[in-house]
Amino acid sequence: MKLFDTGDVRLHYRVDGPDDGAPVVFANSLGTDMRLWDPILPLLPKGLRIIRFDKRGHGLSTCPPAPYSMGALVSDTEKLMDFLGVKDSVFVGLSIGGMIAQGLATKRLDLIRAMVLSNTAAKIGTPEMWADRIKAVQENGIESLADAIMERWFAADFRATPELELWRNMVTRQENDGYAGCSAAISGTDFYTPTAGLRLPCLGIAGSEDGSTPPDLVRETVDLIPGSKFHIIRKTGHLPCVENPVEYAQVLTDFLKSVGHV
Numbered sequence: 001m002k003l004f005d006t007g008d009v010r011l012h013y014r015v016d017g018p019d020d021g022a023p024v025v026f027a028n029s030l031g032t033d034m035r036l037w038d039p040i041l042p043l044l045p046k047g048l049r050i051i052r053f054d055k056r057g058h059g060l061s062t063c064p065p066a067p068y069s070m071g072a073l074v075s076d077t078e079k080l081m082d083f084l085g086v087k088d089s090v091f092v093g094l095s096i097g098g099m100i101a102q103g104l105a106t107k108r109l110d111l112i113r114a115m116v117l118s119n120t121a122a123k124i125g126t127p128e129m130w131a132d133r134i135k136a137v138q139e140n141g142i143e144s145l146a147d148a149i150m151e152r153w154f155a156a157d158f159r160a161t162p163e164l165e166l167w168r169n170m171v172t173r174q175e176n177d178g179y180a181g182c183s184a185a186i187s188g189t190d191f192y193t194p195t196a197g198l199r200l201p202c203l204g205i206a207g208s209e210d211g212s213t214p215p216d217l218v219r220e221t222v223d224l225i226p227g228s229k230f231h232i233i234r235k236t237g238h239l240p241c242v243e244n245p246v247e248y249a250q251v252l253t254d255f256l257k258s259v260g261h262v
């Protein structure tokens, strides 16, 4: 557990694995912190250098007042990777994390040699939808959104398990400004044109029951990049790395092998 000062925020990050391991960077979704990846990490091949971080306004990172821009989120990630000397990573981004992946690959392809776009898209939702969410979180707090968030994040089977409470706790302990700030960044993002210009190995992962970024939306984005692979994890929602870590880790491992990262 460490803090890195970008100049305007301090980012909580964590590195696991050997210094000379092939780097894999994980960027998590709106309302989650780096613990999102805990279920899959023990299932990945040994010897990787695993880099995780809490984006601004999330987890143990500092929380500037909303709104944030996608440019700032991309720049935070770029600065952290430069600080850690990470290049040629496989970058795994889920939801807003996948937007950060697209923005970073467009800006600094030297940092990313292959990417996983998980439960994400070039554009997510509409400005009106995000304006409603920002208003709700600012006026009534994140708790007022929590039940609807659980419905989008998880398929019915998982919602019936005791583990649901842990993830609900994660989101309800999320700072309102961090949630509103990142919602504003998503609202202002449309990466269709830059992502269509990207040329790198890409894997799309979708959850069959995802209420935020349904499989067709994820596929539309990864199909912008010629040669991309695409995989749907059945009976999962927006966070398939939590709901079916075994399949998620297997698909990710196969991709890491296909690009020569392991």
Ligand SMILES: O=C(O)CC1=CCC(=O)O1
Pocket: 028, 029, 030, 094, 095, 096, 097, 124, 149, 152, 186, 211, 212, 238
């Ligand atoms: O809709 C949600 O709550 C999930 C989500 C949308 C963008 C993101 O990062 O998470």
